[in-house]
Amino acid sequence: MASTSFQLLAFVIAGTLSQVWGTESVTAMYGETIVIPCSDGGMAAKDLMFIKWKYEKDDGTPGDLLIKQAHSDQATVQATDNYAQRVSIDDKFSLLITQASLKDQKTFTCMVVSVSNLMEYPVSVVVHKKPSSVQIMDKSEVLQRDKLTTVGTCVATDANPAATITWKKNGKPLLSDGKAVAINPSLKLDPATGLSTTSSTLQYAATKDDVNAVFACIATHESTNQETDLEPFPIHYPSETVNLEIKTPVAEGDNVTLKCQGDGNPPPSSFFFHIKGRKVLVENSDTYTLTTINREDTGEYKCSLSDNEKLEASQSILVNYLDLSLSPTGKIVKTVGDPLPVKMEKNTSGDAKVSWTKNGVAVKEPEFSKLTYADAGIYLCEVSTTSFTRHQSFELVVEGKPVITSLTKHRVDDAKHKVLTCEAEGVPEPSFQWSINSTNEESSYINGKAIHKITVIPKVNLTVSCSVTNRLGEDVMTINISSIFEEGEGNKDSSEDLEDQSKLIVGVVAGLLIAAAALGLIYWLYMKNSRQGSWKTGEKEVGTSEENKKLEDNNHTV
CATH class of the missing domain: 2.60.40.10 (Immunoglobulins)
Structure with a gap:
């Protein structure tokens, strides 16, 4: 260390000038190793004496990191603080700092000392960190129609620089307008790590069309985008209309179910049913059943919401009915040749079709003025409408x-x-x-x-x-x-044929004789009447007086 200081001092005495290059910038990722190049590291001068790395402390004073002699394989670590265990130098004289953190965002200087020169290359270090996680907190279970409701809060934790959060609906960005969309961002800095946590709360006033809408938040950090989707929300809104359903046609004797429905979400489950002047409350159900309905139940029926009776719906019920009366019925025993009146009467709410069968074969409506043995059988009368069918029958037995x-x-x-x-x-x-x-x-x-x-x-x-x-x-x-x-x-x-022929001949002869006698009698009567009718008063007739007297007597007798 003493020799190095002596050499530096020698350079200064010799009037060697120190040259400082412009500051470069290096971006490192949080937690990884920072590689800071020495710009002159690629040109090892023949008269190179040593390379030294130093940095600027937080208080502005310089701090030494390490020094490496030109002909030495090992560098000497000079740092005594946190960097003592984290710094090293590679064969290109680049400074290596492990476990990068935001505290490493400083200016590091590579000083290259040769026999003839001293050069300094400052490098500014920036440490980036993408968010540790992106998630949506405080998610709502439902959205309210036409009312700002919190969708959720999107949080991007521990990033540097701070992440930017945007919201989308069905893939399209949402912009805050304070009415249908409200977005409230916030930023929190961790003093211990210097990392930033970004939050964004979305409030949204839904419509019916948003039933299947997909909301998503996107955390943008440098070139990285992290997207988190939400499942579609159920949209809650009150009913605007009510509908009453009744399955038709309705036949007398049926059980009829009235079904009342509102168009709200969730669907309403409590209703008033208005039944022929009565108001019946039904809870936790949307149906009411009329049992064994009859023709007197024909009329208008209504239903309404229990919490808003102004919303109501009505439906008319027409109860179809069919009465059939047949006389006779059952088993009827009559004598051949007798008359039998058959009477069928029907009473129906609509058109009806009448058909007859005898022993299963279609026939016309029976009329019996004089019964024959062929009239005997089982007669079935069927009357049908669109709603139902009625049958009545009788079994006719003709005796003799x-x-x-x-x-x-x-x-x-x-x-x-x-x-x-x-x-x-x-x-x-x-x-x-x-x-x-x-x-x-x-x-x-x-x-x-x-x-x-x-x-x-x-x-x-x-x-x-x-x-x-x-x-x-x-x-x-x-x-x-x-x-x-x-x-x-x-x-x-x-012989039998002859006997039969003889009987036939005798019969024919007898018939002829009888016919001749009849003709003779008719002729005699005719002549007698003719002679009597020829006598006239005051006229002279040829004949004896005795004959005339007899004729006159006959005339008086007649």
């Missing part, structure tokens, strides 16, 4: 005592038997009884018509009877059949 409608005989080709067929009508189903033994009986019964067939082998000529019976009465019919053994080959049923 049995009546034989046909009794026939038939022989097939060369068969040795005959088939007798007895047909009858009647309800309940009639039972058949024959006066002859038979085989291969067949029977059927459809819509009041019964058919019974038997197979017989007549050995002699017979008169066979068919009788039918049900609980209402009976009927009998006979038929003549001849023996199959008396019928010749190739003349099947010839």
Whole structure:
């Protein structure tokens, strides 16, 4: 140290001039190593004696840091303060200071001493620090419509220089206008570290359109931007309109739910329902149910907010109804040939469609002036509207005592038997009884018509009877059949046919005789009337006096 001072003193005595270059600037990052170059470090003079680094203390006095001889590998640290453990020098004579802090924002000077010269290179050090964190504090849960509400406070901590905070909504910058947007910035300096904390509080008057808005704060520091987003806020605002919903159409007997809704956020949950002159308070719900509604409930219904009855809505309810009356109904038992009046009456709030079915098949509206067996069945009347359908039905049973409608005989080709067929009508189903033994009986019964067939082998000529019976009465019919053994080959049923032909001839002759007698009687009456009508008073007629007297007597008698 003594030799160095001696050399410096020698330079001064020798009249060597000291040259000071302009101050340069170095920016370092907080906590990192500061590298301060010596501007002449790249040009190592052959007559270089040593390099010395010094700095200006806070009180303005100089302070030594280290010195390095030209031909020495190690530098000698001269500092005795905080820098003693933090300074070093590299092979380019640059000063290295570890763990940069804001207290290192000073001017450091590199002094280059050679045999012929002394040069000084001052360097100003600036230490920057980006914010340790950027976060939004005191975030609001909801925003109020048309009212300044705090969105949150954005804080950028421990920066140098201080960070700049801006706010955005949906990516667009927000500017304070004191009405819809209010931004209040603040700055706090930590005296221990010298670092700055920037805060910015945003107040915002929301609208309905801001329901899905995304707010963000951006902390800008030198070339670094740190952005923090907020989730969309629910926007609270009172209801401006009320709506009453009623599901239609409404049918008599239905349960009808009235639903009242306000357009506020959060939605209102307490309402007054105005029900046919009554005011009903419903809390924590927006519905009211009318159970088993009837036609007398037709009318206007209202609802309103419980805390603002001026906001109300109304809706009319039309209760649709349908009454159906059918006569007769149930099971009806009638006698064939009787009339049956059918009467259907309907009462409805609107248009109705009427349809009829019989045993499931569409028919016209039934009219029974004279019942037949074919009229029997199950009749269903259906009346339908847009709201509902009504049904009523009756089962018609047509009864009557049995009546034989046909009794026939038939022989097939060369068969040795005959088939007798007895047909009858009647309800309940009639039972058949024959006066002859038979085989291969067949029977059927459809819509009041019964058919019974038997197979017989007549050995002699017979008169066979068919009788039918049900609980209402009976009927009998006979038929003549001849023996199959008396019928010749190739003349099947010839005797029976001859007998039938003889009966037919006798009938025809008898008819002709009766017709001739009738014509003769008519002719005689005609002639008699004609002769009586030819006599006139005062006229002379040819005839005996006896005949004239008889004629006059006849005239008087007539």
